[in-house]
Amino acid sequence: MSAPIFVRFWGTRGSIPTPGHKTRRYGGNTSCVEIHSAESELVCDGGTGLRELGLELLQRKQPPRSMHLFFSHMHWDHIQGFPFFVPAYAPENELTVYDPGSGRVEELLQGQMRSDYFPVNFNDLGAKIRTRHFDAQATRVDDFEVRCFEQAHPGRSFGYAFELGGKKIVYATDSELDRLLVNRDETERDPEKLRRLPSELVAFVAGADLLIADGQYTDAEYPKKVGWGHARASTVADLAHQGGVKQCALFHHDPLHSDELVDQKIAAARARLAAHGSSTLVFGAREGLELKF
Amino acid sequence: MSKSEPFDLEPTVAGDVSVVGGLALGEKLPTLEQVRGPGAPRRFPLAAVETVVGRGQQAHVTIESALLSRRHVLFRRHGPELSLVDLDSANGVFLNGVKAHAALLHEGDTIQVGDVVFVLHEAPA
Ligand SMILES: [Zn+2]
Ligand SMILES: [Zn+2]
Numbered sequence: 259m260s261a262p263i264f265v266r267f268w269g270t271r272g273s274i275p276t277p278g279h280k281t282r283r284y285g286g287n288t289s290c291v292e293i294h295s296a297e298s299e300l301v302c303d304g305g306t307g308l309r310e311l312g313l314e315l316l317q318r319k320q321p322p323r324s325m326h327l328f329f330s331h332m333h334w335d336h337i338q339g340f341p342f343f344v345p346a347y348a349p350e351n352e353l354t355v356y357d358p359g360s361g362r363v364e365e366l367l368q369g370q371m372r373s374d375y376f377p378v379n380f381n382d383l384g385a386k387i388r389t390r391h392f393d394a395q396a397t398r399v400d401d402f403e404v405r406c407f408e409q410a411h412p413g414r415s416f417g418y419a420f421e422l423g424g425k426k427i428v429y430a431t432d433s434e435l436d437r438l439l440v441n442r443d444e445t446e447r448d449p450e451k452l453r454r455l456p457s458e459l460v461a462f463v464a465g466a467d468l469l470i471a472d473g474q475y476t477d478a479e480y481p482k483k484v485g486w487g488h489a490r491a492s493t494v495a496d497l498a499h500q501g502g503v504k505q506c507a508l509f510h511h512d513p514l515h516s517d518e519l520v521d522q523k524i525a526a527a528r529a530r531l532a533a534h535g536s537s538t539l540v541f542g543a544r545e546g547l548e549l550k551f
Numbered sequence: 552m553s554k555s556e557p558f559d560l561e562p563t564v565a566g567d568v569s570v571v572g573g574l575a576l577g578e579k580l581p582t583l584e585q586v587r588g589p590g591a592p593r594r595f596p597l598a599a600v601e602t603v604v605g606r607g608q609q610a611h612v613t614i615e616s617a618l619l620s621r622r623h624v625l626f627r628r629h630g631p632e633l634s635l636v637d638l639d640s641a642n643g644v645f646l647n648g649v650k651a652h653a654a655l656l657h658e659g660d661t662i663q664v665g666d667v668v669f670v671l672h673e674a675p676a
Contacts, residue, residue: 544655
């Protein structure tokens with residue numbers, strides 16, 4: 259058996275942090291997922307969940323000295339934890355930031371640390387921070403093989419597939435899947451019908467042990483949110499089913515959703531998958547949950 | 552030259568002095584209600600900071616089930632938080648139907664280990 263991969267959710271909320279009793283179970287911190295093996299420390303997005311990850315890394319017996327950060331895009335809810343990521347302050351650490359899109363990732367991280375916004379300047383961070391350009395080709399990152407793909411989101415966003423020892427984890431947040439449908443007319447006539455996604459996207463998630471995907475909205479909400487750049491949970495379920503994904507974590511929960519509403523969203527997605535005769539297990543990403551593959 | 556962090560690294564635990572074993576005095580104990588499996592129904596209050604459930608003598612809560620590992624799952628209290636960790640069990644730990652390596656727990660969570668099912672109550676009446 260190959261070395262295990264651990265995936266931990268540090269922030270699962272979309273758009274803005276939502277502290278408070280209504281969101282305790284799924285959590286109020288914004289996007290941050292840790293993927294690590296014995297050799298590698300990879301982080302997907304730097305929402306407010308990144309702050310707690312940084313604190314926890316300090317407590318480990320052997321804190322990682324080299325960390326890799328993959329940003330889906332640079333909207334606030336995906337970068338705001340970065341100035342509070344303690345390992346970025348330690349000179350013995352090395353952070354590699356991946357830039358699949360604009361070539362401006364480092365500039366934008368610096369921007370949110372301008373003195374108007376934050377007391378410490380990006381250039382005064384102790385850690386060695388380097389940017390690595392990233393394209394569609396598979397790239398080796400420590401023991402992982404990583405690919406990226408562009409999604410449907412205002413201002414662009416990227417998903418990532420991480421593979422190690424025959425296991426595959428896909429992180430795909432902030433994507434409006436309904437804008438990509440190849441059978442839109444058909445599914446408008448019959449919403450129960452399987453919504454078909456482009457073959458390149460299906461191939462990207464195909465066979466994943468875990469797909470972490472933006473499933474922000476319910477079917478009832480989505481018509482009012484068209485063009486906002488997020489998916490409805492039902493279409494995520496359809497993508498996961500088409501890709502033969504084993505487990506799908508609905509992610510980027512709407513800030514208006516209480517824990518009970520997230521439960522309902524998941525129940526509806528499960529019912530839809532059952533109607534498709536699918537073997538995919540869908541569940542809600544929740545803060546503090548760690549899976550092992 | 553690098554600057555240090557403009558924020559505190561040490562978490563502050565409010566009311567430190569009144570905390571005994573991670574739980575404030577007078578607070579109700581989080582409890583595992585066993586609803587299925589050998590010995591059910593019964594309740595296990597999580598009184599200690601760490602509680603190991605398994606079928607072996609080294610476990611704090613012993614359940615006679617061949618589907619459990621000797622030390623199967625650890626429940627840990629940290630201030631008001633309660634978490635679980637799978638102790639590399641043979642059959643895994645399922646939180647609300649999802650195989651979990653570790654998790655923060657909340658009221659009403661269902662935890663399945665082998666043929667044993669618990670429902671967690673954070674502060675039972
Ligand atoms: Zn977002
Ligand atoms: Zn966004």
